[in-house]
Amino acid sequence: MHITRNQTLLLGCGLLSLVFLCGGLLLAGGFGVFNLLESNAGRGQVAVTAAADPTRVLTGEGFELLVTISNPGDQPVLIEMINLPAELLAIAELNSVNPQEAGREVDGGLRFSENVEPHSARIFTFEMTAAAPGDILGMVGVQAGAVRQSAPLRLVLVDALAIAALTPTATLTPAPTATPLPGLGSIPYRAVVRIFAMIEDGGEQEVGWSGSGSIISPDGLILTNAHVVLPDKYYEITELQVGLTTSDDHPPEMSYLAEVLQADPLLDIAVIRLKSDLDGHSIDFENLDLPFVPIGDSEGLRLGDPLTILGYPGIGGDTITLTRGEVSGFTADSGRGDRAYIKTSATIAGGNSGGLVANAAGELIGVPTQLGYGGEDEFVDCRVLADTNRDGLIDENDNCVPTGGFINALRPVSLALPLIEAAERGEVLIGSQHSPQAEIPMSGEILYTDDFASPYSGWDTGGDELTRRYYQDGEYFIQISPDNYYGWANPGEDFSDVVITVDVRSERSDGTGDFGVLCRYQDEDNFYALEVSEDGYFAIWKAEAGEFSDLVPWSFSSDIPVQAPVSLVAACVGDQLSLAIDDVLLASVSDDTHAHGDIGLIAGTWEQGDLVIGFDNYVVRGPE
Secondary structure, three states: OEEEHHHHOOOOOOOOEOOOOOOOOOOOOOOOOOEEEEOOOOOOEEEEEEEEEOOEEEOOOEEEEEEEEEEOOOOOEEEEEEEOOHHHHOOEEEEEEEOOOOEEOOOOEEEEEEEEOOOEEEEEEEEEEEOOOEEEEEEEEEEEOOEEEEEEEEEEEEOHHHHHHHOOOOOOOOOOOOOOOOOOOOOOHHHEEEEEEEEEEOOEEEEEEEEEEEEOOOOOEEEEOHHHHOOEOOOOOOEEEEEEOOOOOOOOEEEEEEEEEEEEOOOOEEEEEEEEEOOOOOOOHHHOOOOOOOEOOHHHOOOOOEEEEEEOOOOOOOOOEEEEEEEEEEEEEOOOEEEEEEEEEEEEOHHHOOOEEEOOOOOEEEEEOHHHEOOOOOOOOEEOOOOOOOOOOOOOOOOOEEOOOOEEEEEEHHHHHHHHHHHHOOOOEEOOOOOHHHOOOOEEEEEEEEOOOOOOOOOOOEEOOOEEEEEEOOEEEEEEOOOOEEEEEOOOOOEOOEEEEEEEEEEEOOOOOEEEEEEEEEEOOEEEEEEEEOOOEEEEEEEEOOEEEEEEEEEEOOOOOOOOOEEEEEEEEOOEEEEEEOOEEEEEEEOOOOOOEEEEEEEEOOOOOOEEEEEEEEEEEEEO
16 A cells, blocks of 8 residues: 555644644643634634633632633634623623723623734733632633634632631731742742744744743753754754843843753653853853752642743743643653643643743742643644645645644653753763653564565565565565655554564665554554654654544654664554654554554655665564
8 A cells, every 4th residue: 555645644733743842832721721613604713712810719809811812814813702601700790801892792792893813812801800609610702703612711719708717816818928049039930941943944044943941050951841952854953042031021032052961752851951152152151150940849749739830932922921820630651650740720821831830939840841732733823834745835734833722731840850860960862761661561472473484474565666565585575666655565464452563674765764563454544653764753643534643743763773774663552552663662642543453564755765665573462
């Protein structure tokens, strides 16, 4: 079977790549669920989030309801109506609205006549006062032409008199202010930096994407996300530029170039180090004396603990942004314990990806990460930069840099400590730093094996001027002649849970070709593919009803040897898909689209073509 790249690589801007996704250009949405709806009348799109600040209010106190409306389209969108939950209006007074409404309707409907410009967002602020107690879980609705969209809102109004009656001798006073840190205070915003990944486009250097980071040592070590600082399958990073936060009301001051010391794509955590000023001149590290944030104890966090998130959102201005929230839960991850993610009630602006999450004492306890983003389709804008599907056109069918979405989870700093310690020793390592046994199940009994010694073992053979499949000298080969093309083969089996190993080598290399295995192959429109490429990238993707989408986007790893023989391990067990190479785990992701099907092999080309990949020692085992 074969298929062209522009048929397969309509992967959307959802999970494009480590360095593109959420690399500083995401929209917030922790409270309200971020919704995107395309108008059936073709009149545009809107995306809505709703959040209260604070989320727990004593009666008699004021609060803000913030409704963010984003326009990912190419035409202005007119906001005509916003409906607030009736249960909220029954127990809270609406004092003012900004921008001012054009008129009021019944049932909480407020008329507006406000445009949201293309590829931008507007925040509608409702100043309110809590009048009576209640636990609000309602929907905020937005009408924009033919588009009707909504987002959930959660808010608790607490009876202040009832609380006081429980402890008659107590008085309600504000929570004590955290002890300021020397030179930084309890809000360590001056330790936050903005990171620009520069790429070359048409011979010119420009910003490809951006993210945030935290200075963790006075001599210039910075903690951030791996996807912010690592290259992409389609773009090489020419340099990393770092801007310092000198004031809370000014954009960052671009000051330094940096280099990557440690990066783990699976954790989406990296440590970079300043290396020179912007002109390449050396730095006096001993006297650099940068403001830095101390490392806190993320393992000691408890439900309800306050959090402060600092970073550069990438939309709505270029100055640093503060978001407050609290710990709302924890998420386990195989091999990383019960606190692999910290869930938060905060509505996190996406540019904070890689930024600073501080506890009440101003200590760094977490990193907002794209691995906890809100979903592959939830973006307010996607900027196409290159012909990623290799069809000769730069258009809407190409992958793009997402400039909207939201983050809803944090990586605890405890998972970053080994990388920080290695960076402090000056060690350099880019790739997964975790044993594959943590993610790939130990294999059990052999279900199928083929050493390709016999040319009649059942695999597809033959082909045409585009692709060929054949046995030769005890190996099985897939040849792809044109560029931007896929070809695969199957033996005609049917399995559910499998752990597949195969030895792979490039008989004829094109420098960027990819190869891997298939599992749960049902037909040419429904299967999983787990691949690596000759130039050091890996991906897990699926075909579903003819639609092709990334599960793990093409991402770089220094663990993949360039144009060298490799041993691949691919596990499809339950809803978990994992890929390793030479005993190094590259990726693991959950998806339950396909439950069973054939196994297979796959190879593909990008820019060059004329690729020949040899496979040997194909073994399929059941999980132990």
